[in-house]
Amino acid sequence: MGDIMSKFDKKTMILGIETSCDETAAAVVENGTKIRSNVVASQIQSHKRFGGVVPEVASRHHVEQFTLVCEKALEDAKATWSDLDAIAVTQGPGLVGALLIGVNGAKALSLAHGLPLVPVHHITGHIYANRLAGNMQFPLIALIVSGGHTELIYMKEHGSYEIIGATRDDAAGEAFDKVARTLDLPYPGGPEIDRLAKAGEPNIKLPRAWLEPDSYDFSFSGLKSAVINTVHNAKQRGKTVDKADLAASFQESVVDVLVTKTMNAAKAYHVRQVLVAGGVAANQGLRSSMAKACEEADMPLSIPPFSLCTDNAAMIAAAGTIGFLKGTSADMALNGKPGLNIEEF
């Protein structure tokens, strides 16, 4: 298994397109591993006004940016349409109105140039961001942590996904955002908590939801409520909580559960690699704890560089390369699917 001399090592050039949330992105990736271009038009400044992503506003921006990012991606890659083998596009999950722009734009490109159209599951994109930075060794356990997802996925080979654990309530990134709002931190809250946690001490006792002993599922709503209660109780007693200490304590609690469950799964499934992916993979606290745990267990670890943790199209092109080589393709009736399931994929 692994990357050695398989059909997944063929020469390819794929244009990736990503519009599932608030980034309009296009990228060209060679052989599923080498980034030729990676263009992201972020809408973060626009959504900042509202304290979160507004779907209708996101969809409007996608229409404004779509052809621009595609043009820049080809230019940066010094590629022409005839250099490409396929167009890979995020089909879901995500905001339905946002997904539709990428999907329909990609279909138009596919028809115009007679190129195969490869639908990609957004989370597989986050996983394959790792292949742009190094090797993937199978079997592996992938921890997916983002604003919408917290999942442990077992991959026995390229393009094979088995969910062994998932959140039962809030996603990790969602908990970060809500806690940031409680602490009056600016949007987006995740990076702010990470920054603040570095300056604080994890000296406030907060719960960790381990659930059943053999479960790889997660739960963060109890922790989130505990943070809100801590702030609330202090206020009632006329005291203030040290924000940095609370951020550090909260972050430690989240990271502790994420790392412990991932390492337990890695042992139980006898994997050759642990992989971390998704927006929260940019969290410094998580990166260093995971690195330490993997080193102690002598387990190879892969985390994408910061630039590839947030939504981008290079990761979609990388995942799309696997789909393309497996023969996955869609016709002109392809639709965006907000609740797309990775296991059916």
Place this chain on the structure above:
Amino acid sequence: MNVLAIDSSNLVMGVAVVNNQKVLGELITNVKKNHSVRLMPAIEQILRDVDMTPNGLDRIAVAHGPGSYTGVRIGVTIAKTLAWTLNKELVGVSSLEVLAQNGRSFNGYVVPFFDARRGQVYTGLYKSANGIVKAVEPDKLTMLDMWLTQLAKLGEPLLFLSNDLDKHSEMIDKYCGALACLAELTGHNPRPSELAWLGLQREPVQDIHLFTPQYLQLAEAEAKWLANRERS
């Protein structure tokens, strides 16, 4: 010149290929189905049926709104992307102006409208004379009762065109009475061939990248944000 017309701005979905004065093909449906699933297959089919490759097109004409936000975006995204990537011309035409063309044989005011919920309509005032239909007032989003009051004051025959006529015929009768003419059954679907024909006569857009839908309305969150900012 070969023009591909694309309209998914409302419930009616239409695509057509027009070669100068000849309508080579036209496909229209008026059913509640998903434009995101059906529009590209319809474009693929009409091109195949008229033996044209995407590259054989010279111009794309798209109904740029008003209408359903999602529907307008699907049409505009596809039209924009095709025009940009194939290096073809792009023209945007009002969805209401396309519908108003169905009043060409009428002499007098033509009033196309699309229901916009909560008593509102997307509408415009057009005038038809000697087979030419031209805009008199720009398209807008307005309360239907206010609009009808204004129209009644014109004191001239008004031809109403809309697939949502059933829903509002009583109100039209109440405000406009005998001035109101209701088009025949076949007059209420916007025709993509009319869109192509209008598109043939317009100047193409200068910069395809900057082409955007005509929503005629801010996103709700944005309107609220602006209102709040003005208050403070």
